[in-house]
Amino acid sequence: MSDTPAMPEPGSKLRTLCFNCEGRREFVVPRAAFIDGEHGTAPEVKPCKICGGEGWLDGIQPPV
Numbered sequence: 496m497s498d499t500p501a502m503p504e505p506g507s508k509l510r511t512l513c514f515n516c517e518g519r520r521e522f523v524v525p526r527a528a529f530i531d532g533e534h535g536t537a538p539e540v541k542p543c544k545i546c547g548g549e550g551w552l553d554g555i556q557p558p559v
């Protein structure tokens with residue numbers, strides 16, 4: 496047997512950490528809100544639609 500460099504698992508694809516949610520699969524949208532008359536922010540957590548909630552993107556996806 497020759498020394499073979501570690502190969503990627505068959506079927507595994509090059510993937511890139513989602514630049515939008517940074518792999519968290521969701522992202523927080525800061526929203527201005529008035530709560531009881533007080534001005535503040537009510538962050539809203541939404542599933543990342545860039546990666547479809549996977550946290551990863553297929554192939555090389557350069558950050559925009």
Ligand SMILES: [Zn+2]
Pocket residue numbers: 513514515516517518520521543544545546547548549550551
């Ligand atoms: Zn994402």
